[in-house]
Amino acid sequence: MTIIKGRTGEWEMVIGLEVHAQITSHSKLFSGASTTFGADPNHQVSLVDAAFPGMLPVINKQCVVQAVKTGFGLNAHINLESVFDRKNYFYPDLPAGYQISQYQKPIVGKGYLDIDLPDGTSKRIGITRLHLEQDAGKSLHDQSPKDTYVDLNRAGVALMEIVSEPEMTGPEEAAAYVKKLRAILQYIGSCDGNMEEGSMRADVNLSVRRKGEKKLGTRCEIKNVNSIRFIMAAIEYEAQRQIEIVEAGGTIAQETRLWDTTKHETRALRSKEEAHDYRYFPDPDLLPLRLDAAWVEDLRRALPELPDAKKERLMQQYGLKAYDATTLVADQAAADFFEAVAKGRDGKLAANWVTVELFGALNKLGREISHSPISATQLSELVGLIEDNTISGRIAKDVFEVMLETGQNPAAIVQEKGWQQMTDMGAIDAAIDAILAQHADKVAEYKSGKDKLFGFFVGQVMKATGGKANPAALNDLLKKKLS
Amino acid sequence: MGFVQYAPMDTETVARVARLARLAVSPDQQKAVAGELGQILAFVEQLNSVDVTGIKPVAGVHDDALRQRDDVVNDGNCAADILQNAPQTMADFFVVPKVVE
Numbered sequence: 379m380t381i382i383k384g385r386t387g388e389w390e391m392v393i394g395l396e397v398h399a400q401i402t403s404h405s406k407l408f409s410g411a412s413t414t415f416g417a418d419p420n421h422q423v424s425l426v427d428a429a430f431p432g433m434l435p436v437i438n439k440q441c442v443v444q445a446v447k448t449g450f451g452l453n454a455h456i457n458l459e460s461v462f463d464r465k466n467y468f469y470p471d472l473p474a475g476y477q478i479s480q481y482q483k484p485i486v487g488k489g490y491l492d493i494d495l496p497d498g499t500s501k502r503i504g505i506t507r508l509h510l511e512q513d514a515g516k517s518l519h520d521q522s523p524k525d526t527y528v529d530l531n532r533a534g535v536a537l538m539e540i541v542s543e544p545e546m547t548g549p550e551e552a553a554a555y556v557k558k559l560r561a562i563l564q565y566i567g568s569c570d571g572n573m574e575e576g577s578m579r580a581d582v583n584l585s586v587r588r589k590g591e592k593k594l595g596t597r598c599e600i601k602n603v604n605s606i607r608f609i610m611a612a613i614e615y616e617a618q619r620q621i622e623i624v625e626a627g628g629t630i631a632q633e634t635r636l637w638d639t640t641k642h643e644t645r646a647l648r649s650k651e652e653a654h655d656y657r658y659f660p661d662p663d664l665l666p667l668r669l670d671a672a673w674v675e676d677l678r679r680a681l682p683e684l685p686d687a688k689k690e691r692l693m694q695q696y697g698l699k700a701y702d703a704t705t706l707v708a709d710q711a712a713a714d715f716f717e718a719v720a721k722g723r724d725g726k727l728a729a730n731w732v733t734v735e736l737f738g739a740l741n742k743l744g745r746e747i748s749h750s751p752i753s754a755t756q757l758s759e760l761v762g763l764i765e766d767n768t769i770s771g772r773i774a775k776d777v778f779e780v781m782l783e784t785g786q787n788p789a790a791i792v793q794e795k796g797w798q799q800m801t802d803m804g805a806i807d808a809a810i811d812a813i814l815a816q817h818a819d820k821v822a823e824y825k826s827g828k829d830k831l832f833g834f835f836v837g838q839v840m841k842a843t844g845g846k847a848n849p850a851a852l853n854d855l856l857k858k859k860l861s
Numbered sequence: 862m863g864f865v866q867y868a869p870m871d872t873e874t875v876a877r878v879a880r881l882a883r884l885a886v887s888p889d890q891q892k893a894v895a896g897e898l899g900q901i902l903a904f905v906e907q908l909n910s911v912d913v914t915g916i917k918p919v920a921g922v923h924d925d926a927l928r929q930r931d932d933v934v935n936d937g938n939c940a941a942d943i944l945q946n947a948p949q950t951m952a953d954f955f956v957v958p959k960v961v962e
Binding site: 403404405409410411412418419420421422423424425426427428436437438439440441442466468469470517518519521522523524525526527528529530655657664665666667668 | 881883923925926927928929930931932933934935936937938939940942943944949951952953954955956957958959960961
């Protein structure tokens, strides 16, 4: 729990998130227009999406499938009957003057997910509901000084609105929640989780109260925050803002605010006087959505392995620590990559090379694991070379650098550079003899009790052999010779 | 069954509902509109006199399941049609007066 020290005492915050996740589908929720990102303006719009008179919505079966699968991923209750309602408001990018959404009877009811916190513990966060709804179009305000440009390509694309219980108590928990939710959606394949392209956006509901107080404070809603970093920053700013108002004797106005990504502050969006009144009512164009229990059960059985189950399995099967397993399963592609590397290898060693060396390199290159310059097969081969003592762990790092640059296979690099570990006892023996002869004075010092010099001899022999002497063999031989 | 006359709506509610629906109802029209809406509501409220105890609510007169379609792209790509009636366009965008908050 995050505690904030104010002027008059300690404060805590209460946070709930509403996440809008764009459903992965070829066509829109109620029309046959394409959902591909980045098309020319208004080229992926049907007469249904543009709300021409007489057009009727017909629901896309795949979107229903995705919502049900996601519901199972959130351990939630699936409602076999749900209802579509009209949410009425006026805005230029909402051609019908209403959004088709679900209000009192959503497709998915209560569930939960377990978030992984930075200190290694986990916490269960309740899910209130998940419902299906249409996205709106896109308004561009910066193309002209006097006009707004409207593109309806996104209008009618299917969204899942996933609402959490107000059970998070700080920015880290909110970030962990979004990360876990994104991972689950990606594993299920119901949303690509791409926050930059707007496939996932969060509304943050936040209130503050004095530490230990049971009563909730008045909350504000921060709309459409589109990255985990911004969610954390908006929470920190907003909590501070509310505390300052209350401590100065003021009261919080329940309002909608937005996160200004350049000024790093939240500011009021809609005034209280324009309080939301969406005049929801059941959409007369759409009958209730009824699902067959057996069909729903088939979807549950066909679910892929989800992050928490995969984490458990990686720990069991490969002997990984919770920390490494959590890091790997956060991204399905990373977990798959790891399993390909670990095939027939030592799991812990493989995990180390993926999470430390490879992730470090990808970070520097600014690349996703799907665009890794080193393939899983290549990294597995490198781990194999360490395991069979062809090269030492230290030389392996040099090989890794060359792999990054050239894309060559590790065995070929080792061969070409002559980096094989010296396991020939005779050669190591000769190298040791040469060093000891060169440093007769130090040998004498060592024998008179200066034990620390052992490290010096090891270093010298390593240097003379270009780092290729097998460290264990070298240690053994050197000990014998110096005794 | 007689026609039940309910008290007419007040002008405040009329003004609020009109604003939500973006309808221009001037103050001198409000009283007349309140009377008309009140009559419509009173007419509909006759339904309250029917005893529906134990009857399951239905969404429509056809008690069918919602028809579903396959996830295929077979529509769109008709920007010219979509934009045909727009008062102003630019490079296939609709152009409207600035609406930034």
